[in-house]
């Protein structure tokens with residue numbers, strides 16, 4: 001999903017040095033200041049979400065905001081809870097990794113400990129101006145729900161699924177997806193699923209609550225036949241690798257799932273997606289490996305329930321990224337490729353799974369896996385009463401399913417076949 005998802009902003013190539021170096025190159029004892037050391041970090045890594053009208057609950061633009069939040073900033077940065085990026089550093093290699101370095105965390109912490117000094121206000125860097133338009137240029141096709149959706153002021157998060165009206169008469173090749181949240185204050189993340197079975201339509205009709213779309217609890221309410229990608233605030237749109245594209249056949253519906261965070265006020269949203277299309281069929285069709293375990297059963301009370309699957313790839317393939325998916329009990333998920341020569345290649349690992357941050361991670365470089373490679377996916381779940389996210393009190397046995405109270409074990413890996421042919425759907429290549 002490298003291509004079809006939006007990813008994190010560019011890595012911290014030019015972030016400021018966190019420690020001022022003295023003449024001999026030794027760290028000086030001067031405390032870091034907002035103007036010289038902290039503002040560059042916050043501007044680069046935080047303010048795209050922490051600014052007015054965006055999904056984060058407060059702004060981190062300017063000295064006053066940063067000072068007011070300095071303690072919480074250090075806490076969240078040290079725990080690596082912010083910026084949100086769940087893939088473990090060093091296990092797999094990702095494009096646009098969004099991550100603070102240890103030195104940057106130290107800088108934030110030293111700054112807070114020194115009383116959050118401002119430094120020379122005249123030298124403060126300007127916060128970046130954010131592009132609000134389409135990052136990949138004008139899309140070929142704009143789609144949005146027929147009407148605006150009304151979100152209540154308070155209560156649990158909502159997963160709302162909108163069937164986008166498309167009426168493709170010909171196969172369509174999608175090479176990119178971008179998302180323009182209608183109301184960035186409440187749009188937490190977005191996934192676009194494909195439905196070739198008319199399942200979404202039936203769900204919408206059954207729910208029929210007067211608002212566009214239907215609400216689901218954890219998934220989309222059905223097993224999708226594919227996905228075009230996912231997006232979360234601050235993640236950048238990318239085009240599919242040269243010569244590749246994702247096929248949407250006539251009759252297949254696009255289902256836009258929006259995860260809403262309530263704001264305390266009634267809100268209205270009509271999120272738009274932009275699709276980029278190939279002029280002619282690309283050489284290679286992107287397929288999705290759905291590495292999943294529908295037989296999943298997690299016993300009540302078990303704090304560290306571990307399970308895994310091993311799937312053999314029968315063809316030479318190139319893989320582009322990974323998107324782990326679990327629900328509320330999930331704690332860890334990882335994928336590794338075991339090559340025929342015995343070599344093990346780490347793909348992705350999420351150690352501190354957070355259901356609210358569903359992200360598609362793109363590999364830094366496409367990875368070729370020869371026929372005979374095994375992909376091993378393992379996961380750990382906490383179904384004990386001490387898991388604060390456990391939806392069942394007391395805990396009960398939980399199996400694979402679509403509801404909040406159910407679980408999932410799913411890793412989606414976009415790939416292309418290195419030889420001719422069409423990637424099979426729902427079977428391993």
Ligand code: HEC
Pocket residue numbers: 041042045046047048049050055056057069072073076077082083084100232233234356
């Ligand atoms: C992709 C968007 C995004 C980015 C980037 C981001 N945040 Fe956040 N932040 C959020 C959201 C959304 C919340 C609200 C809580 C949640 O949803 O987890 C939040 C909450 C917080 C909180 C409050 C946590 C609490 O509940 O007490 C702090 C502190 C914070 N962020 C600091 C930072 C810092 C520091 C950075 C940069 C290093 C950063 N954030 C980058 C989206 C973001």
